Amino acid sequence: MLKVRVIPCLTIKDHKLVKSVRFRDHRNIGNYVAAVRVFNARDVDELIFLDLDAGKRGIERWIVEAVTKECFMPVTLGGGVKTVEDVQLLLSAGADKVAMNSAVLECPRLIAEASRRYGSQCVVVSIDVRMVHAGWRVFTHGGSADGGKDAVSWAKEVEDLGAGEILLNSIDLDGTMEGYDTELIRAVADAVRIPVIALGGAGIPGDCVKAVQAGASAVAAASMFQYTQVTPNVIKRALADVGFPARIG
Amino acid sequence: MIAIVDYGMGNVGSVRNALRFLGAEGIVTAHGADFEKASHIILPGVGAFPDGMRRLKSCPGFSDMEREVLVRGKPFLGICLGMQFLATYGEEAGGAPGLGWIEGRVERLRVDEDAYRLPHIGWNEVAPIESSILFKSVPSRHFYFVHSYVLRPNDPNIVVGTCAYGETFPVAVEKGNIFGTQFHPEKSQKGGLAVLKNFISYA
Numbered sequence: 001m002l003k004v005r006v007i008p009c010l011t012i013k014d015h016k017l018v019k020s021v022r023f024r025d026h027r028n029i030g031n032y033v034a035a036v037r038v039f040n041a042r043d044v045d046e047l048i049f050l051d052l053d054a055g056k057r058g059i060e061r062w063i064v065e066a067v068t069k070e071c072f073m074p075v076t077l078g079g080g081v082k083t084v085e086d087v088q089l090l091l092s093a094g095a096d097k098v099a100m101n102s103a104v105l106e107c108p109r110l111i112a113e114a115s116r117r118y119g120s121q122c123v124v125v126s127i128d129v130r131m132v133h134a135g136w137r138v139f140t141h142g143g144s145a146d147g148g149k150d151a152v153s154w155a156k157e158v159e160d161l162g163a164g165e166i167l168l169n170s171i172d173l174d175g176t177m178e179g180y181d182t183e184l185i186r187a188v189a190d191a192v193r194i195p196v197i198a199l200g201g202a203g204i205p206g207d208c209v210k211a212v213q214a215g216a217s218a219v220a221a222a223s224m225f226q227y228t229q230v231t232p233n234v235i236k237r238a239l240a241d242v243g244f245p246a247r248i249g
Numbered sequence: 250m251i252a253i254v255d256y257g258m259g260n261v262g263s264v265r266n267a268l269r270f271l272g273a274e275g276i277v278t279a280h281g282a283d284f285e286k287a288s289h290i291i292l293p294g295v296g297a298f299p300d301g302m303r304r305l306k307s308c309p310g311f312s313d314m315e316r317e318v319l320v321r322g323k324p325f326l327g328i329c330l331g332m333q334f335l336a337t338y339g340e341e342a343g344g345a346p347g348l349g350w351i352e353g354r355v356e357r358l359r360v361d362e363d364a365y366r367l368p369h370i371g372w373n374e375v376a377p378i379e380s381s382i383l384f385k386s387v388p389s390r391h392f393y394f395v396h397s398y399v400l401r402p403n404d405p406n407i408v409v410g411t412c413a414y415g416e417t418f419p420v421a422v423e424k425g426n427i428f429g430t431q432f433h434p435e436k437s438q439k440g441g442l443a444v445l446k447n448f449i450s451y452a
């Protein structure tokens with residue numbers, strides 16, 4: 001039975017581990033290599049690592065290698081991916097999957113190119129969503145620019161272009177620990193057949209259960225694992241308690 | 250020394266890291282001299298079949314690699330796409346012939362895609378057969394998968410592990426010195442590292 005994955009999400013800015021609230025007020029919360037080591041030791045299912053200013057500064061290979069060197073679990077790397085060469089750079093530095101966001105809204109063809117060359121299994125399209133006039137709107141460039149698309153139709157489009165997975169993030173709930181946007185998760189998961197990773201808002205194990213009930217194939221979280229005592233294993237036990245398959249170490 | 254075949258697409262870094270953790274030296278290379286010197290050869294893989302095959306065949310040391318494995322009997326492990334390359338033919342993305350070291354085809358998983366999302370991504374249980382070399386004394390049956398296609402060998406006797414996701418399919422093969430895993434041992438924590446250790450201990 002395929003397990004529901006529980007995925008810590010780490011974000012860095014200026015080479016430091018940070019956590020935002022609603023994509024703003026990034027707070028420095030320490031050393032990212034130490035955090036990666038902790039999650040590797042905890043035998044987590046997978047890790048997502050996003051370099052938030054790689055878009056401006058360019059991708060730095062030494063940073064991603066410092067991360068992948070510590071990981072004997074799958075890692076999705078993202079931030080600043082603009083070309084197929086960037087995808088290759090991250091894969092050769094040890095990424096298993098590459099997350100793309102702003103660049104693919106400007107150039108959706110990049111999804112097709114990356115997936116034809118490296119396979120759809122390593123192409124993750126990250127969709128940052130903000131509620132605008134009761135509609136789910138896609139935002140880019142760290143939530144600062146309106147991408148001009150509806151989240152559900154964009155999800156379908158990226159699936160058709162060859163994305164292997166969708167990382168669905170709610171800007172409104174990011175860092176709030178008030179629970180995922182389960183309606184958004186349901187709408188997107190129902191619209192596509194590729195796996196959807198829920199992100200943004202998890203505060204307690206029950207939030208993760210609700211996200212999976214809404215159709216998420218995996219649940220990702222940052223604040224919950226940084227600021228509370230909840231570990232990925234606690235989440236997995238909560239999922240198993242209600243009958244979802246989980247890999248409990 | 251273990252040669253990790255570099256054909257410009259595989260996730261070579263993580264295989265080298267895993268080998269280092271196991272105390273073995275991995276060299277990422279596409280050159281014949283390295284394949285000759287190596288005790289074992291690992292072919293990792295992330296990518297689409299036709300593009301990958303084309304790149305693999307254009308490696309300067311491709312024919313040396315083939316000779317080391319097929320003539321000299323050097324232990325060889327294909328991971329994920331690297332396992333799929335062993336087949337006679339791969340159907341992905343328009344299709345292309347594979348290495349043909351194992352008779353069989355690479356086909357898309359035969360699942361109801363409304364009920365079973367593809368790619369098959371994540372941790373799943375593998376049922377190994379008892380006589381398997383790769384799975385000997387492995388502490389966990391959970392392994393990490395990321396794929397939509399699978400190698401179906403014509404000879405069922407070389408299949409040493411299967412997995413279920415909408416259907417039951419082969420995920421590990423052993424044919425003499427040629428090994429393959431559809432899952433990523435280098436990404437499957439303790440269980441995966443044990444599989445890699447079994448491979449590099451095989452002589």
